[in-house]
Amino acid sequence: MGGDAAGAAPAREDLDAAVNIPEATRILIEGAGGQRLTVAGPGAGTDGVVLADVDSGTQFEDFFEAPTTTIWNATAYQIGADFGGAREEKFDFTLAFHILATPTLSWRGVYERFRLAFSFKRDCGLRAEVGDSSRLLTVRLGAKPAVKVTGDPNTDGYALVVVPLVGAYPRWCEPDVVSQFVTTTDTTAGGTESGWVTVSNPLPVDYEIWPRWIVQGGKGIVWTIPDFSWGSDEFERAEIDRDRKFVLPPLLEGEHVVIDTDPLTRFGQGNSSIDTGFPARMGGHRFCYPLPGGTAETKVPVSVTGAPVGAGVQVRCPRPWPRPWGGLD
Known part of the structure; x- marks a missing residue:
């Protein structure tokens, strides 16, 4: 095909206009003690907690979709194999957070509230909201959080905290x-x-x-x-x-x-x-x-x-x- 038949790729601004207003993703922590912290999207940082990026330690790919492996069975001389089923494993991932002092709360106050949101023995949740969709992943601590500092976080008003989490039921409900x-x-x-x-x-x-x-x-x-x-x-x-x-x-x-x-x-x-x-x-x-x-x-x-x-x-x-x-x- 020649001429203008194939056409050029549409401009980005035209695509944006075609899909109307983009939807923002909002991520919240629903703590074991009743805390509710917005960590990404509209309202993020209000409580001094912001979800960090992949380079800082957030393993996005490990909680985006239920980890699944397939099972294949074969006899000794069979050509190929037969599908035997699929197995879903638990979610096992880390999230990194920027912990910052706020105008009304010291760094240690922000960190204490944040830390008490997670528990080894009690359920807490990650909630993802997009448009009219709201889904909750139930998690617990998989190991102790790691606090990454280069100085005094109480003086600096900042630290990076990496939190290992386990989602025993790997579904966003x-x-x-x-x-x-x-x-x-x-x-x-x-x-x-x-x-x-x-x-x-x-x-x-x-x-x-x-x-x-x-x-x-x-x-x-x-x-x-x-x-x-x-x-x-x-x-x-x-x-x-x-x-x-x-x-x-x-x-x-x-x-x-x-x-x-x-x-x-x-x-x-x-x-x-x-x-x-x-x-x-x-x-x-x-x-x-x-x-x-x-x-x-x-x-x-x-x-x-x-x-x-x-x-x-x-x-x-x-x-x-x-x-x-x-x-x-």
Whole structure:
């Protein structure tokens, strides 16, 4: 192609105009003791703490995306290998901070407040805000912070502090997205009431989520909630289980139940508010399927029998993003 067909690259100012106003990234520390320090973006430095750059010790690449390795399996004489899965490791990184005295607080006062924000034994958080997105990475100290000085920081009003951090759960989390159904018909004398709740998973395709269900009511209420395969052939039942539903055991008097469908959850898939051994009442049945990444908002059916007016079921779809921003477009 010749002439002006290919065209020249657009000028930078034209690109800036095309995307309107740039979005600023704001990074905050949410301390173990309730501190809230803005360290980057609008408002940074107000509290005497500013996130330093890569050359000063901030390992940006080590907390930007969940550290993942893939597993490949092969027989002795196989050509190539077969994909066996992916493993996410914990975040393990350092952040460097400029610690400065402020007009209202001495350097040692600023440092003390900053240092108390981090703990070996208690969770604190890094929050990333861009536009209408706000995501939190939960971290703890991985080792003692290193204070880098060339003189007296109390006199100079300055020091560089490098903080080793560990994020045991390597995800930047937004609040759960919640949908619920509340009964409007009395079925205590018989019959069934059906309704809908909405689920979704906008995370990238590699990142599934496990919804959590909360059911409440009274004695004898039986809820039926979905456990669709969503096309997963993990158990070679993608078509058989495409409309799979799970009938929960009847509730007891005053009982509310939280169902975490994640098979790896530490506390079991079913937890009763009155500690009745709900998993045993499930009769060995388990939820099997996650909600795959890239699932648009979808209505799924729920039903109940033996319930008065006002009984409810709630589904909570977590938002554990692998990155501090992005993935919404």
